[in-house]
Amino acid sequence: MKVAVVVGSYSPIEENWIKNILNTLNKSIDDLTLLDFNKSNKVEKLFEDECKVKKLDVSSLNSWKEIIKKYENVLEEFDAIFLVRFVIITGLKKGKDNQVYNWIKKHKENDNYSMNYVSMKTIYSRLALVSVAGELNKRVFHIVIDPQELSYDNYFKFKEYRRIFQLKRDDAIYGPYYEYCLCKYNKVSSEDKEKLLFFIGTALSEDRNFLYDLYEDFKGHEGIYFGLYDGKKFKERVPQRQYFEELKKAKYTVIIKAYDATSFSMTRFMEAIVLDCIPLILDDVCLDELKNTFEDMYKLALKLVVSKEELCNRVSTNFDNDHKILEEIKACKSYKKITTLEKVKAYYKKLLEDKNG
Numbered sequence: 001m002k003v004a005v006v007v008g009s010y011s012p013i014e015e016n017w018i019k020n021i022l023n024t025l026n027k028s029i030d031d032l033t034l035l036d037f038n039k040s041n042k043v044e045k046l047f048e049d050e051c052k053v054k055k056l057d058v059s060s061l062n063s064w065k066e067i068i069k070k071y072e073n074v075l076e077e078f079d080a081i082f083l084v085r086f087v088i089i090t091g092l093k094k095g096k097d098n099q100v101y102n103w104i105k106k107h108k109e110n111d112n113y114s115m116n117y118v119s120m121k122t123i124y125s126r127l128a129l130v131s132v133a134g135e136l137n138k139r140v141f142h143i144v145i146d147p148q149e150l151s152y153d154n155y156f157k158f159k160e161y162r163r164i165f166q167l168k169r170d171d172a173i174y175g176p177y178y179e180y181c182l183c184k185y186n187k188v189s190s191e192d193k194e195k196l197l198f199f200i201g202t203a204l205s206e207d208r209n210f211l212y213d214l215y216e217d218f219k220g221h222e223g224i225y226f227g228l229y230d231g232k233k234f235k236e237r238v239p240q241r242q243y244f245e246e247l248k249k250a251k252y253t254v255i256i257k258a259y260d261a262t263s264f265s266m267t268r269f270m271e272a273i274v275l276d277c278i279p280l281i282l283d284d285v286c287l288d289e290l291k292n293t294f295e296d297m298y299k300l301a302l303k304l305v306v307s308k309e310e311l312c313n314r315v316s317t318n319f320d321n322d323h324k325i326l327e328e329i330k331a332c333k334s335y336k337k338i339t340t341l342e343k344v345k346a347y348y349k350k351l352l353e354d355k356n357g
Helices: 012-030 066-076 100-108 118-135 179-185 211-219 240-248 266-274 288-293 295-304 308-317 319-331 333-339 341-353
Strands: 002-007 032-036 053-055 078-082 139-143 160-165 195-202 223-227 250-255 278-282
Touching: 002 179, 012 032, 012 078, 012 179, 012 240, 012 341, 032 179, 053 066, 053 295, 066 118, 066 160, 100 118, 118 139, 179 240, 179 333, 195 240, 195 288, 195 308, 211 223, 211 308, 211 319, 223 341, 250 266, 250 288, 266 288, 266 319, 278 308, 278 319, 278 341, 295 319, 295 333, 308 319, 319 333
Parallel strands: 002 032, 002 078, 032 053, 078 139, 139 160, 195 223, 195 250, 250 278
Antiparallel strands: none
């Protein structure tokens, strides 16, 4: 079976995510080809092992018929396509999909629609690829990093379309796409710990206002860094590589409620566990996805749940007990299932052999 992977777009601060996902797929799938929208080789450089590459650059093409024809020629040889980071732009999420409908309607009426606007042409060219994959009856697997990413089967017809997330959801199947390489590329010892707690998060909506209170609670505490980004008062963003380095030095971090309140921040949780940093979970975080996917890990995670009022005291007094819980999580069956290459390979082998959806 010939399989392709294509990255929609990503920012520099997300590069480690993309690197881990691409290398997990490349190590797990025998015949994988990268379909690359970029003129440069920045995505190719993320691969640790050799991966075949086909370029999808359409910057020189000036009509949708030309672009669609190129995509048809490239996709024809593949049986399955993995989409990675197909938010495409920050605003293109559930409930904010007017641009999708605009392209679907208007490119058929006007073959040069938005061709003079580079940013819009870039966005729409990604949509065109998804559309072509559906029209050619390709199996499409959408690696979902953010649960709010669009479900493309709401807009295009597919032979098979499956969203793959780190945890089971009503709108996605479970899939291990991140954790193995997260472990492979990051080694840490508890002896490296210099800070008591490290956290940085975004406060971009009103339901995150509690973070300002926590910021004030922790301000001035020795060994604690509690950082925010809101684009206004707090404007510093931390690249993921730096974030990892800081977690490696910290005894604790905090898991807060996701922007999708029904979801659990499995990425942040696993990053902390792998980097030997205890993830205390605020008590308003929804753990249903974790419970439904990894029950043994869920039962251990419950021991790390804490109220906002208890947080400051917990990190100051309970390290030895909490670190034992972290070690129990690393030893549990589910943790080994998602961090062992043989088990990850078996998952993708079964996924690709199962043609019944």
